[in-house]
Amino acid sequence: MRETRNSYLSKVKEQIKSKDARMMVEMELNAHIESIKEDLVKNGLTADEAETKAIAQMGNPVGIGKDMNKIHRPKTDWVLILLFTLCMGAGFLPVFIGEPVMLVKKILISIAGAITLFVFMIVDYRRLERTGWVFYILGLGFLLIVPAFANQIINGSLSIQIGFFRLESLISIPFFFVGWASFLNNRSLKVWHAILLYIVPILLFAQLPAVSAAVLYTVMVISMVCFSKFSKKVILSLLTAGGVLAGILLFSVFVFSSAERKSRLDAFLNPEKHSNDAGFPILYIRDFILDAGWFGQTQNEFLMGDSLTNLVFVSITASFGWLVAGAVVILLFLFIFRLAVYVPRMKHTFGRLLLAGAISLFAMQVAVNIGMALGLLPLMTMSLPFISYGLMPVLLNSVLTGVVLSVYRRKDLLGFESR
Numbered sequence: 001m002r003e004t005r006n007s008y009l010s011k012v013k014e015q016i017k018s019k020d021a022r023m024m025v026e027m028e029l030n031a032h033i034e035s036i037k038e039d040l041v042k043n044g045l046t047a048d049e050a051e052t053k054a055i056a057q058m059g060n061p062v063g064i065g066k067d068m069n070k071i072h073r074p075k076t077d078w079v080l081i082l083l084f085t086l087c088m089g090a091g092f093l094p095v096f097i098g099e100p101v102m103l104v105k106k107i108l109i110s111i112a113g114a115i116t117l118f119v120f121m122i123v124d125y126r127r128l129e130r131t132g133w134v135f136y137i138l139g140l141g142f143l144l145i146v147p148a149f150a151n152q153i154i155n156g157s158l159s160i161q162i163g164f165f166r167l168e169s170l171i172s173i174p175f176f177f178v179g180w181a182s183f184l185n186n187r188s189l190k191v192w193h194a195i196l197l198y199i200v201p202i203l204l205f206a207q208l209p210a211v212s213a214a215v216l217y218t219v220m221v222i223s224m225v226c227f228s229k230f231s232k233k234v235i236l237s238l239l240t241a242g243g244v245l246a247g248i249l250l251f252s253v254f255v256f257s258s259a260e261r262k263s264r265l266d267a268f269l270n271p272e273k274h275s276n277d278a279g280f281p282i283l284y285i286r287d288f289i290l291d292a293g294w295f296g297q298t299q300n301e302f303l304m305g306d307s308l309t310n311l312v313f314v315s316i317t318a319s320f321g322w323l324v325a326g327a328v329v330i331l332l333f334l335f336i337f338r339l340a341v342y343v344p345r346m347k348h349t350f351g352r353l354l355l356a357g358a359i360s361l362f363a364m365q366v367a368v369n370i371g372m373a374l375g376l377l378p379l380m381t382m383s384l385p386f387i388s389y390g391l392m393p394v395l396l397n398s399v400l401t402g403v404v405l406s407v408y409r410r411k412d413l414l415g416f417e418s419r
Contacts, residue, residue, distance in 0.1 A: 004055075005030075005033060005051060005055060008055050008058065008061050009026055009029060009030070009061075011061035011062060011065065012025060012026075012029060012061045012062075012064050012065040012068065013025065013026060013065065014065060015062060015064075015065025015066045015068070015069050016065055016068055016069045017069060017073060021068065021069070021073065025065075025068045029058065029064075032058065033051070033054045033055060033058065036050075036053075036054035036057055036058075037050045037051050037054040038050075040053055040054060074409040074410060075408060075409055075411060076121075076405070076408075076409060077338075077405060077408045079338060080335070080338050080339070080401070080404070080405060080408070081405070083331065083334055083335045083338060084117065084335070084386070084401055086331055087331060087332065087335060087385065087386035087387060088110050088113060088114070088386050088394075090316075090328050090331060090386070090387050091106065091110070091312075091386055091387040091388070091389070091394075092106060092110075093316050093319070093320060093324070093328075093387075094307065094308055094312055094315040094316055094319065094389075095308065095389065102308070102389070105389075106389060109389075109390070109391050109394050110394070112391065112394065112395065112398075113386070113394040113395060113397075113398040114398070116395055116398040116399055116402060117398040117399075117401050117402040117405070118402070119402065120398075120399055120401075120402025120403050120405070120406060121402045121405035121406050121409065122406070123402075123406060124406065124410065125350070125351065125354060125403055125406040125407055125410070126348075126350065126351075126410070128178050128181075128182065128350075129182060129185065129350045130182065131178065131182060132178070132179045132180075132181070132182025132183050132185075132186075133179070133182075134179075135175040135176070135177075135178040135179040135182070136175065136176060136179030136180075136183070136197070138175045139172040139173075139175030139176045139179060139201065140172075140200065140201065140204065142167070142169075142171050142172045142175070143169060143172050143201065143204035143205065143208070144204065145160075145167070146158055146159060146160060146167060146168065146169060146208060147207055147208055152166070154166075154168070154381070157169065157208050157209060157210050157211075157381060158208045165391060166390070166391070166392060167392075168210075168213075168392055169205060169208050169210035169213040170210075170213055170216075170392050170393065170396055171392060171396075172201070172213070173213060173216055173217060173220070173361070173396055174396060174399045174400070176201060176217055176220070176221075177220060177354070177357050177358070177361070177400070177403075178354075178403075180197075180220070180221055180224050180353075180357065181224060181350055181353040181354045181357060182350070183197060184224050184225065184228040184229075184230070184353055185228075185229070185349050185350045185353060187229065187230070189230075191234065191237050191238055191241065194225075194238055195238075195241050195242065195245065198218075198221055198242060198245070199245065201214075201217060202214055202217070202218070205217065210381075211380055211381075212368070212380050212381045212382045215364065215368070215382075216361055216364055216365070218242075218246060219360050219361070219364045220357045220360050220361050220364075221242070222239065222242065222360070223356045223357060223359070223360035224353050224356050224357045224360075225238050225239060225242075226239075226356070227343065227352055227353060227355075227356035228349070228353060229349045264278045264378065264379075265378065266278075267279040267282065268282060268378040268379070271283050271286075271375075281379060282375060282379070285311065285314050285373065285375070286375055288314060288317070288318040289314065289317055289318070289373065289374065289375075291318075292317045292318050292321050292322060292325075293321055293322065294321045294322050294323050295320070295321040295323065296317070296318060296319050296320045296321035296324070297318060297319075308388065308389035309383060309388045309389055309390055309393075310369065310372065310379070310380070310381055310382055310383065310388070311372070311373065311379075312369075312383075312384050312387055312388045312389065313325065313328070313369055313370055313373040313384055313387075314373045316328060316387075317373065328387065329370065332366050332384075332385065333366075335362065335385075336359060336362050336363050336366065339355065339358060339359045339362065339404055340359055342355050342404070342407070342408065342411075343355050343356060343359070346407070346411075348407075351407040351410075354403055354404070354407060355404060355407060357400075358400040358401075358403060358404050361396075361397075361400060362385055362397065362400065365382060365383060365384065365385050365397075366384065366385060368380070368382040369382050369383065369384040369388070370384070385397045
């Protein structure tokens with residue numbers, strides 16, 4: 001009995017689990033059948049005879065379907081998941097020398113991070129492609145809610161403390177992350193539109209104030225602009241306008257900042273001059289880093305309010321030594337490198353923008369946090385991904401990792417060059 005094309009394709013698709021893969025395989029096989037059919041018709045066969053013979057030449061539909069299912073099924077990057085697990089494990093190092101209750105909370109935070117990663121990995125990232133405005137407005141909403149209902153000030157920045165959960169400016173970053181990837185995926189975006197979209201969150205960050213969140217947001221936007229599908233001329237225009245604007249804002253912040261902030265900046269530049277006030281923490285941190293040695297100085301506990309958060313790298317170095325601290329740095333850079341290898345091979349613009357944004361956010365957190373510990377940057381609020389204590393930083397980075405894994409899972413379905 002002659003097998004029809006629809007019957008043949010149905011048997012192939014029955015073996016393929018992924019809906020997207022079924023659609024792609026159907027298009028591919030249709031194209032092959034049409035190509036063979038055209039050649040056979042040129043050799044003198046009728047259209048029906050040519051189609052029947054073309055289908056016969058394609059081979060066993062069940063076998064082809066099983067092979068296609070293996071090739072096109074969603075993939076999981078177990079290397080990245082392993083690195084994620086190791087980074088989360090490294091976050092327990094400073095907690096072990098703290099209070100037992102901190103260990104319990106850290107376990108709960110880690111579980112929440114793992115669940116968040118899994119959820120965002122499973123969700124098809126392409127469903128977010130046309131939701132830019134929704135996520136952008138949600139990000140703005142959180143930046144309006146925090147100062148309106150703030151009941152706590154942490155490191156000079158407003159936040160809302162509700163039991164174990166603390167709502168701060170950092171929560172807006174994942175929403176702007178998706179929003180900007182969607183905006184820059186739209187070729188109709190005008191330069192002045194992009195500038196306006198950038199300015200509004202910056203002004204809201206300034207009212208908190210949330211300098212570190214504004215820095216992360218700015219670096220993320222710049223990175224995404226560089227990897228967008230706009231022409232070099234448009235990209236240069238966006239970066240130039242953004243650079244001028246950022247310069248003006250930084251100058252304004254410095255001019256109108258309080259005497260205390262100016263004193264802190266001077267203390268960073270000349271810590272010895274301010275050794276009895278704002279320069280003391282810088283000198284204190286420097287001494288602990290230098291005295292740690294290869295295996296740490298457990299008899300000298302690092303005592304500062306941010307020892308498990310912004311200064312967690314100092315705690316690890318002081319307690320476990322340069323060797324363990326170096327291993328943590330290598331682990332974090334391996335994590336970032338693993339993300340970076342995806343970008344040049346990703347042809348789907350929205351996926352590439354998400355990858356670029358995620359890498360910039362991870363890299364900036366690592367660079368600033370370690371830079372503070374080494375005295376290269378002034379002290380500010382900046383967590384070390386997965387290692388700093390706190391729910392919000394872990395959730396942020398788990399969301400980013402989950403989105404990256406979602407992009408990877410669908411790499412064989414569209415827009416990805418496999419190696």
